[in-house]
Amino acid sequence: MVNIAVLGYGTVGSGVVEVLDLNRDSINKRCGREINLKYILDLKEFPGTPIEHKVVHDYNIIVNDPEVQIIVEVMGGVEPAYSFVKEAILKGKSVCTSNKELVAKHGAELLALSKERNVNFLFEASVGGGIPIIRPLNQSLTADEIEEITGILNGTTNYILTKMSEEGVDFESALKEAQAKGYAERNPEADIEGYDACRKIAILSSLAFGMQVDFEDIYTEGISKITDVDFKYAKELGARVKLLGTSRKEGEGVYAMVAPMMINANHPLYCVNDVFNGISVRGNVIGDVMFYGSGAGKLPTASAVVADVVDATKHLGTNIMTIWSSKKLDLLDVKKASHRFFVRIGKDNEEIKEKVSQIFGRVQVVKAKDVTNEYAFITDSMAEEEYSEKAANLTDIVSMIRVRL
Numbered sequence: 001m002v003n004i005a006v007l008g009y010g011t012v013g014s015g016v017v018e019v020l021d022l023n024r025d026s027i028n029k030r031c032g033r034e035i036n037l038k039y040i041l042d043l044k045e046f047p048g049t050p051i052e053h054k055v056v057h058d059y060n061i062i063v064n065d066p067e068v069q070i071i072v073e074v075m076g077g078v079e080p081a082y083s084f085v086k087e088a089i090l091k092g093k094s095v096c097t098s099n100k101e102l103v104a105k106h107g108a109e110l111l112a113l114s115k116e117r118n119v120n121f122l123f124e125a126s127v128g129g130g131i132p133i134i135r136p137l138n139q140s141l142t143a144d145e146i147e148e149i150t151g152i153l154n155g156t157t158n159y160i161l162t163k164m165s166e167e168g169v170d171f172e173s174a175l176k177e178a179q180a181k182g183y184a185e186r187n188p189e190a191d192i193e194g195y196d197a198c199r200k201i202a203i204l205s206s207l208a209f210g211m212q213v214d215f216e217d218i219y220t221e222g223i224s225k226i227t228d229v230d231f232k233y234a235k236e237l238g239a240r241v242k243l244l245g246t247s248r249k250e251g252e253g254v255y256a257m258v259a260p261m262m263i264n265a266n267h268p269l270y271c272v273n274d275v276f277n278g279i280s281v282r283g284n285v286i287g288d289v290m291f292y293g294s295g296a297g298k299l300p301t302a303s304a305v306v307a308d309v310v311d312a313t314k315h316l317g318t319n320i321m322t323i324w325s326s327k328k329l330d331l332l333d334v335k336k337a338s339h340r341f342f343v344r345i346g347k348d349n350e351e352i353k354e355k356v357s358q359i360f361g362r363v364q365v366v367k368a369k370d371v372t373n374e375y376a377f378i379t380d381s382m383a384e385e386e387y388s389e390k391a392a393n394l395t396d397i398v399s400m401i402r403v404r405l
Ligand code: HSE
Pocket: 126, 128, 129, 153, 154, 155, 156, 157, 183, 184, 185, 191, 196, 295, 296, 297
């Protein structure tokens, strides 16, 4: 028997308990022994529920119990999660977590520590919800040099963008739906402004490139400026607007960025809608591989956490994770990255057309049904800094979205 404890009985924590219960027999069979949920740490009581007698409020009871071999951390946030996880590893316990903030900030240290202590620090659920992506990067793609990772990494914003563009739902209502379904972060700004996707691309990049990618260094733009008018133009172009997190090798360096992009039906992430996430990985040997599935939500996320518990159980006493160095990977200056840019100007006359053509040269003019008094166009490919310099000469820019068409 293996005793485990779950820290946090919120959306994911209750999902973990549900999955352990629902699939108890097959999980135990796969582990080769029984998983016993000994404790649940939470501030609240849960009287009259099946877990009522497992709930404790003092972490010391769990961490000092030699019978507990695996700790599931699903509280979220950096503290006290970091202190709890570190103490658990130091006491010889493996940890499975869904906490992207924790992994992005302290992943290198916790991986090194778990290697040293011969336990496991596993975090499949921290990126892509239920999609296996950490394990493939850790195991299946290790023959490759990773050249690029591009993904829709946040379920909430993908849900909002899909509802707005396909069903004409307004932003606030779409966000409320995402919150009601348990997709959104406690502070939805983390989803909407791209911070959540930023942490996830930082984790994937650190794992792929073997060095610490600090999420603070990644240029990040969210979806709060995207409007229904942008979707009208996207439709005319046969495109969709998606919040993409990208990191790409360029020579010896790596660019990383999170921003809304217009992509068309040829792009592998075009059909990734609603709460689904999609992650496309390019290796120098394997070429392109795609990972697709539910990117958020109670049970998909719990599925990934419990799979880590199974892995940790099967590998008690053997460290299985590839570590990344705590040495910081200095990202290339994103100003040098090249894109095409879709630009909307809030007036439509000969003078502005002339000015745009003087500044940007040849552009692709875009019209949208029912949109008047605007001039919209797509530039040729140019570096971010060149675009910024040119755009500074134009007043009345209503919006700009990077384009991969
Ligand atoms: N808020 C996150 C999302 C949860 O919407 O993707 C899963 O990490």
